[in-house]
Amino acid sequence: MSRPTGLNSHQQVQTLNPLTLPFSGSRLIEASAGTGKTYTISGLYLRLLLGDINGMGDSDNPLTCEQILVVTFTNAATEELRDRIRRRIQVAFKCFLGLSVDDPFVEALYQNTPEDQRPIALRRFDLALKSLDEAAIFTIHGFCQRILADLAFESSLLFESDFTLDDSEFLHHAVRDFWRETCYPLPDDLAEIIAKAFTDPDNLVKQLRPLLGASQATPLVPTAKFATLAQSLQQSLARFKLAWPRGRDGLLELLHSLPLNGTRFGKASDQYPKLAEMFDSLDNWLASGRGLPSPKALEALSLSQLKLNKGGVIPSTEEAPLMAHIEQLATLIAEIKPAFLYSAKLGISARFAKQKQQKNVLTPDDLLTSLEAALRANHQTLPRAVASRFPVALIDEFQDTDPLQFSIFSKIYQLDGSQHSKDTSTADKALGLLMIGDPKQAIYAFRGADIHTYIEARRATAEHYHLDTNYRSGANMVAGVNHLFSQHPNPFISDSIPFEAVNTPSAARHKVITEKIPTAASLRLRLLSETDNGLNKTLARQILAEDAAAEITRLLTDAANGECLTPKGPLVAKDIAILVRDRNEAAVMKTALNKRQIGAVFLSRDSVFNTLEAREMLLVLRSLADPKDERALRSALATALLGYSAEQIHAFNQDEEQRQQLLEQFFNLHQMWQKRGIMPALLSLANSTHLIERLLVTGNSSTEDGQDTQADNIDGERRLTDFRHLAELLQQKSTELDGISALLNWYEQQLIDNTGTDEQQLRLESEQNLVQIVTIHKSKGLEYPVCFIPFVSLARDNRRRPSPMLYHRTNAQGGQELVWDIEGTDEGWEQAKQETLAEDLRLLYVSLTRPVYLCYLSVANHSRQLKNGLKSQLHETAIGYLLGIDDDNCDFSRLCQAVQHLTQDLDAINFTLVPEHIDLSSLPSSQDEAQVLSAKTVTRHYLTPWRVGSYSGLVKNTSQGKAKPGADDEALGSLELSGAALDLATPNLLGLVASDPQTAEQDPLALSRFNFERGANAGSFMHLVLELIDFTKAEIDLAQHLPKAMLQYAIAPEWQAVLQAWYLDLLHAPLTLPPSETVPSDASASPLCLAKLAPRDTLVEMEFYLPLSALKDTELNTLLLHYGYQSNLKFDELEGMLKGFIDLTFEYQGKFYIADYKSNHLGDSFQAYHQGALQQAIAEHSYDLQYILYSLALHRYLALRLPDYDYDMHIGGCYYLFLRGMSAKQPGFGVYYDKPPKALIFALDALFKRSQLTPKAAGAIA
Structure with missing residues (x-):
């Protein structure tokens, strides 16, 4: 079966048959959530091991594990793929031995293999199992690193370059070098502009961080050179200082003769008081001789910005030459910031690259840029050398690629139109590139992933396939999601990302939860109305969290009574996941659960440096680094980590003996840091301050009825985990840096950058039977029996426009390019909001495809009270978009009408209202919580294996x-x-x-x-x-x-x-x-x-x-x-x-x-x-x-x-x-x-x- 795509009418999408898919050429496989993407990849891997390249059952071109390139985008995904492929080869090996296996694909592969070839296939699988540790299964950065190391001569790079995941130290020096060389020589007036805009080097690098790696963003409009612009501004200021005293009075007289706008200049009957204030501010500036004139006054007095009442005529340049000069001055001042920012990007990037080159160090972004540049420079030899080494490549999670990564594979596997691509030799015809992904799950733009690159690759690839059966979720769950996204003609905004309903196998009908009151609905909407005064985000979030917690309490209570059962048994806490966007939503949700005696654990891709413990740790480190600094010491004592009360700190100041003991203790810890390392010092400090006992003690706080809560204990586990994690990262980094100051500088930089490498991601604080609170990004690729999605109807705060902005626009060739809008234009802001909404739709899709049996989706009519009345924000959200809410005039009746239209023809979806009074009942205590556990005694006699x-x-x-x-x-x-x-x-x-x-x-x-x-x-x-x-x-x-x-x-x-x-x-x-x-x-x-x-x-x-x-x-x-x-x-x-x-x-x-x-x-x-x-x-x-x-x-x-x-x-x-x-x-x-x-x-x-x-x-x- 095939269907036309949303791109070009001649492109057809075929349902993938992994037994017959040809490997030659480039092919795109779209794998919707739950359709068995990894299962398919491992099956294709088996065929490649056997040499079945054309899908005809032949075995003329068998490949080894070292020749089949499999690329994905995270280390965890790489290990999972390697493990899944290993297990699949083991199954195939058993099948070709003649044993029965429960794998239809492997059975079919066995039947398709000629009988005389089966012993050979068995040997190939055996060899693959023995050599799988050498398999070419990499992250994209791991692949680049391997090629650059193994083909260093062909790629014209230095041999034995060092690799580091952490480039913050190089960036730290690069940005400060630029700041020192560029800003220190500036005159006061220009320095004032830069200082107000960026404050310090750390704030500057925050705005530039996304552009300093492998980003290929181009400025929206050409920007003048900062040095040239700075010189022009100096000259304009000098001329204005001469012109203002001579033309001031004439200009004031001219303005009084015009019908000035009262809002901007004040009432005419009062002689325009605001205008007088503007002139006074310019007089004062000129008298002081320092800084810049008032930006507000310059804007108001510029010719193009002059506001007059109806019927007024703007003076000409000849009539108001001073106003023309003011406009030129205002324009130059406004252009200084973008020019400086662009200059900073170029200058810091150059210094950043030079420092790494001098140290012969490569970072992940350098691996990509270096390999792409090498492929471009050696286009006749290097692509062919890589392709001959890896004749077939399978690129997993291809929707998370970016232009640079796609360029690399295009050059190797002949998709870029180069001379190498046009070579029609027999060897080149055997090359295969399979790009596997799902554009509906492209949610990693913040890490550089570019959905438009996927779309461009889709256009450039003739052969399209898709997986059409969901093996994860129950039939009603799939039907509900299909129906929701099929309601809108363009559910992901872009025509290039169509939605195709997926099927379910017959077994999916049995994936249901049996409840006390039976219902067929697997997708359950919970609606929250606004009040007469609207419904602000904070209040809505709190109500939705309480409602979700109450429903979780009901489910778990019923499960304890045998009235809420999954096919595997009673529903338990760890079967439930609550999907949130960030730690703020997680905190609100955790509080609501704690009130009901329900334990929860938070899983996130957030960096541990984005925690309270990380900020408090900095204060502790400063006190240990300089134990003589009593101010730093008192700041450290006041942290929750050390746990001293205000009374205790005051007592140290009053009692000289206690004060000396404390100073001596921190001096000893300082010496321990110097001699044995930071981690022993921190662990010793934790021991002396009883950190573990304080964080893990139960019953530190009580509910109103005096019952102990789990809140402090659970949060204590989280905080203790973060403390230990930070201590380990510090100890690890201390082996690379020289001295206490260098380690302290590095730590401060991590708090500023907060980029969050894999090793810095928050760790799981507990493995108990707890409800899982998971960020949507973290949940991707996972499944949960029951999901709650409480907050997706709460719009992002779009009232403050970011500057600069990154978004896409159509280029001259009809494709999409990433644009760096330094000035934050109106058109750019609208495009950026549209791209944000598109990503929110993809996040919603990821969320709704995690549950197996049941999903609760909360929808609140989040609204604001503005000057012109109550305005809904629901149209700015993904769920509002799918429900057809396209403006801010949505009230609760309109929302209910839209939801009724959604649910009227399908039993798989229902909706209920959030009650006005939410049940606050707690989860009954479980007897097994107090069960005394002991290790099982080994009673059987076992034989000791061969040993030394x-x-x-x-x-x-x-x-x-x-x-x-x-x-x-x-x-x-x-x-x-x-x-x-x-x-x-x-x-x-x-x-x-x-x-x-x-x-x-x-x-x-x-x-x-x-x-x-x-x-x-x-x-x-x-x-x-x-x-x-x-x-x-x-x-x-x-x-x-x-x-x-x-x-x-x-x-x-x-x-x-x-x-x-x-x-x-x-x-x-x-x-x-x-x-x-x-x-x-x-x-x-x-x-x-x-x-x-x-x-x-x-x-x-x-x-x-x-x-x-x-x-x-x-x-x-x-x-x-x-x-x-x-x-x-x-x-x-x-x-x-x-x-x-x-x-x-x-x-x-x-x-x-x-x-x-x-x-x-x-x-x-x-x-x-x-x-x-x-x-x-x-x-x-x-x-x-x-x-x-x-x-x-x-x-x-x-x-x-x-x-x-x-x-x-x-x-x-x-x-x-x-x-x-x-x-x-x-x-x-x-x-x-x-x-x-x-x-x-x-x-x-x-x-x-x-x-x-x-x-x-x-x-x-x-």
Whole structure:
């Protein structure tokens, strides 16, 4: 089926069949709300993977994920698309495996694929799943960034440019540079004009911000150069100062002879008193010699603006030369502001670009302009290079594009009429560009999106398709929306955006809400009448909010009684969404809900910098930045964030002790900011002021009957979320900026710019079962079971004309161009209001297409009392436009008549009146709110998947990665801290240590190895030093490495001499056993010590992985016990690898040894480290298991490396070196030695390999 479009009669729109759509050339797909746009995109993606380019089921040109370009406009949409495409490929993979799937499109795709091609298709889907992380699914800026990075040479750009989302710092400097260079040299009279118009650089940049990026707006009329105009104004002022004294009296006489208008000049009988005031003001100006003459006087006395009564004749230039000069002067003064603004745009833009170029930094707008310029400059090569890389592109949300973005894709995919486009080579014919969007949902003009670009693309594209079935909403909901927008012949104002009613599938009939009083209406209008004195916006908004809250209360109350049911069960609070335009409407709605004990959460695209918390945070930051500034401190204390009352602040001023304590507290926070960052300082301040408790405490306020409300609690969650969000943004930015002042400047700039990047958008403050208050912009793309749209009938305030203005006009080629109307002309104002109304209609469409079952649409006859009577504002709103209200003479009866006409032929829509007395009943308390929740206990036995284990994991029954050397030396229970660690400890830890009498009374002069710090920190430090030094050159290496290691592990400097002597002593301690023990057979007359080991004979921190196959704790325990090692291990079955690091492996006299360092504290003398004590420590910590595993690792290693390897001949054994007890002067202490039996190592080797060897069999091998 096809239909003509509203553009050209020859253009036909076809209903899209995703199975047969050809991909070659450019095609436009219009996807109305709820018609399965993402489902369609993912289906087309499957076809491209199979190579079905022409829609005939062929597979001649399969594309990979890297070749299919999918572009959308937000990071969230990109991730959603990637996830949806992944899941769709998984479904297709299952289908082509022969499994049943619930996806008609995939089933049809399977049937369309020839049987002999299905195995190939299966492999392609498998490959796509494995490579989807590399898929070319980008935001528009991500796509540009990738092309500029990968094709930097072809695009003639610098390599390795940095990218930033935040260009505010560059703009901050650019606008101030311009202001300083341009405004400072101006004479006083000109400076006065600029100061009155813009105040300061920040106000100037507010007016220019939309024009400083990729905007292609052109001035409505050519503007004179500011410098030239300023010079002309100076000359005109100088001439006027000479002419006024000479011509003043003559002019006054001339004016008195004319019938002057009484409103402007006063009564003639009173000698025109207002005229006298004008002349006096000009006399005073001339006498003062400063500033500018009164603009009001200049305008009134200009020839073209002179107002006379009926019958009066305006004098000629010859008759009133002074008035002609006044008119010229008034014109020049009026033109100064537009000229300065245009000059500022050019000057700031140039400085803005230059600063970024000097830093080799690109912002999102730069990515677009750079790629478009590169495509234009290299039109023969770059477009072809991009197109060959991405033969087919799918552009999602195309209605949100802008001229620059469309230009980029036009150049790549041959839509711009360039020579490249006219090339008819075979390769170019294979290119495909699919533009998917819905012009009815183009609502992001404030972000640069341009609906007129979509319309131009529509004109340039011959093949049009549309999706005609709504799968989101119920049948009556769709019928109601269809009927509302079909009432008007041109529902979106532009002929280029037609409305086509959509169909619904048979299942949509079951998408209904069952209520106590059944009704077929899914679209329910609520009408509010004006009073005799009109209905102002504030009052109307409050009444509509109360009415919506009362209806929500009724729905939820009925649901609790089982009388309001969705197909999925009783309606709950989170099923309900209230769609608003901004945070002001949200606040009114939230207040009305809070009165009725209904919790709500606000979701918005607003920036967190547009909140009260952000403004208060600035005061807090200023006080922390300069704690000596008591005025800044008092301002911070007065914020709701810090929560000090006026009485408390006054008390600080009166009580010197309290004042000093407060100043000291903020000074300490200032130092914390400098040393540790802004976020720790803010969190510490929040803790000391009990911020969390104050914001989240329930029952801070009560209703009139004394019941606690949720209002403070809910708003507290919102405010706490904003506080934490701001703290995170500050901490993140502090890593990029240098110093407190730079961070403070950046923060102030964010409050001014308030552009709202993705990371600055307000976060969700709660995930409880709450009513959702959502801005219409935020709701786009989402769906809700029930929606309330209470405020769309309240007109925007159009009484104040903005200047400058942005709107569109028809250019010489018949297209639309964006115009920058600096002066704010009448024609421009009317066009701007028309474009605003058109966008409001699109916002209304987005709102009405969110609900699944039910929608409440409130309509108030918002009116104002003017001089000529009561005037309705309903005609300025989208709903008024659709109802046919086209003027300001609408009363409530006319509104009711229009609504009756709308609803008379369709049961899907009804209307009721807002009652005069709205029900104020609260929602009954729900018992589940007080339900005690607990985590579910896991009862099933689960198998641990393949993993990497460790010695620590076996001993402690935990799965760990690499632990720092020395981390297992000593339990935390025996932790002691040296003086250095005390310096960096937290206050709580300081208290613990200070309470230890042994530590508190220790003589700081008696530093020794026995009272050195204990625990993991000490162990890691000791290991590090031994790893770094050459044992044979210890004295030299210690001088170099010891201070660095001490600094890294926060060891106080006074320990250096003790540590140096300790290391030198233990390195020369003999690695032999006491005389009462058996000495290893290979021990020589000259005892072995670490100092004898050269680097070539050692291997430090040897890493190993031992493969395991279903190792059980019982098996390992049995084996170790058989060979005399105590073992009571308990760990989950381990399938995978056992990982470890051996402190030291060394070769000595042909044998290979293992050494492990231990910093354990066993006593305060060398004798405390005798063999019995060492054996006890070995047993307590299961160190024997550790060195047995190390021995197995060394055994396997040597078996691979030595051709004649023999365990008895080559394995020397294991030394466990307790460093505190080792001394050359006290040999034998602190050194533990063992060599695991060969049979044990072989049996363990077999166990790990799952060879079914018993300990007896292993013994036989030995």
